Amino acid sequence: MSQLRAMQTEAVDRGTLQINVTSSVNAFPVERAEISISYTGVPxxxxxxxxxxxxxxxxxxxLAAPPEEWSLDIEEDRQPxxxxxxxxxxPxxxxxxxxxxxxxxxxxxxxxxxMKPADVSGEEDQVFVIPAHTLYGDYPPKIAEAEIKPVTETGEIVLSRxxxxxxxxxxDGSPRDSTATNYYVKYKDYIKNVASSEIYATWPENTIRANVLAxxxxxxxxxxxxxxxxxxxDFTITSSTAFDHKWIPERNIFDSISVIVDELFADYLSRPNVRQPILTQYCDGRRVSCPNWLTQWGSKALGDQGLTAIEILRYYYxxxxxxNTAQEISGIPSSWPGYTLEQGASGEKVLQMQEQLRVISEAYPAIPKVEADGIYGPATAQAVEKFQSVFGLPVTGTVDYSTWYKISEIYVGVSRIAELV
Structure with missing residues (x-):
């Protein structure tokens, strides 16, 4: 308890928190959910x-937080x-x-x-305990692998692109742990979770970009x-840092990371004449060294020096x-038109976006209903602005790449198009 009191005493800075609650059944928002907040350890x-x-x-x-400098200095050994x-x-x-x-x-x-709908059987409360951040806690280092995988050996590679x-x-465990749970996770949510678990959201934007790309x-x-x-x-990836990345059920994410993932989510890293994405391995660069791999603290230092994301990545790899950008994004009704939709635009893409917003507004009544007429007028811009505000995007009133795919993602969720098999 003395350690907890010390941390609270030293929490001289402030961070902010927003909580979003939806139903696990239909992705609809849960209104009038009551949240009590306490220090962990003093519930x-x-x-x-x-x-x-x-x-x-x-x-x-x-909410109170420790000094920002604690998350920016590699020499600091205090929980930041x-x-x-x-x-x-x-209810x-x-x-x-x-x-x-x-x-x-x-x-x-x-x-x-x-939140799960209440079970008449009287099931116990759902309880999740978020472990320490990987840069602060003690986790096994990555076991080295070849960055390009052979595709001509036994085992069929089913994807042609x-x-x-x-x-x-x-x-949620090491590969051979048969007791570990398998979770179906949206790809973007997975990336946001891992990045929030493995780097600090206070770091330079280009450092975050480089790590997200890796x-x-x-x-x-x-x-x-x-x-x-x-x-x-029967799974895609593990939550073991020895084999893959640290993913944590129900952990919070950070907006500085979320915005970048929404912008870059279809990108990956390539080498000439190699079709597959590169298996970009890394380590923290503090407890563990890893020659020829990105180090997280090292990438922070390069970001401080003003290097771009690709310059940081090339420094290491x-x-x-x-x-590169993926040729296909699954689970969406139609791909981005290739240009930003704004007031004065018209046509099929505007019409599709308006129709999706109308469906979304049934679940999210704060988003104004728009007439699906294929014309991007002031009312459509107002609805887009509210959508962006609700879902943590820059509020511009225009539909760029990030907003287009976020609209598609939420539309798929609330209209139940995406059913897991």
Whole structure:
């Protein structure tokens, strides 16, 4: 308890937190969910009580956090984030308790929560405990692998081109741990979770970009080569840092990471004349060294020096590394038109976007209903602005790449197009 008090005393900075609550059944927002917030370790002392609105969102609140410098200095060995426990209750749903939501100084944390409809059998509350961040806790280092996988040996490579999947199956343990749970996770949500677990959201934007690109390329290599399925397993990737990346059920993410993933999610890293995404391995560069791989703390230093994301990546992986974009994104009704939709635009793509927004507004009544007439007028721009505000995108009133795919993603969720087999 003395360590907890010391951390609270030293929490002289402030971070922010917003909580988003949806139903696990239909992805609809859960209105009037009540959330109690306390310091992890002192659950009986409630700091805040807040409630969700018609979009399933709470207001953004400020919470104490340690000094930002603790997450920026490789020499610091103090926990750079504070931890909070959330208790969530809503009529008709099973209660959820999350211990360990992380708050970093001067960064917005986003806690997404899916609630199960109440079970008449009286099932116990869902309880999730978020372990330490990988840069602060003690995790096994990555076991080295070849960055390009052979595709002519036994085991059929079923993909003829790189595809961004809608879902991946995450095995929450090491590959041979048959007791570990498999989770179906949306691809973008997986990347946001891993990046929030493995780097600090206070780092330079280009450092975050470089790390996100490395995480996505590694993941898409596992998808493309069907690495684990060709070994007889029934999952895409694991949550073991010795084999893959750290993914944590129900952990919070950070907005500075989320926005970048939404922008880059179809990208991966390539080398000339190699079809598959490169298995971009890395280490922290503090506890573990890894020649010829990206180091997370090293990439932070290069970001501080003003290097771009590709310059950071080439510093570690070589000058023949470049950024590629997947030819196919699964689970969406139609691909981005290739240009930003804005007021004055018209045509089929505008009409499709309007129709999707109308469906979304049935689940999210704060988003104004728009007439699906194929003409991008002020009313459509207003609806887009509200959509962007609700789903954590830059509020521009225009439909760029990130907004287009976020609209498609939410539309698929609330219209139940995407059914898991």
């Amino acid at each position: 009986e002392s409630t700091l805040e009580k807040i409630q969700t609105d018609s979009s399933g969102q709470t207001e953004t609140i400020e 984030y504070s931890e909070y426990t959330l208790s969530i209750k809503a 008709g749903f099973e209660p959820v308790n999350i211990a360990g939501t992380e708050i970093l100084a001067n960064v917005k944390a986003i806690q997404n929560i899916q 790189v595809v961004v999947p809608e879902y991946i199956v995450v095995h 995480i996505m390329s590694f993941t898409l290599n596992r998808v493309y080569t069907e690495w684990y399925r060709n070994k007889g397993y 070589g000058d023949d590394m470049y950024i």
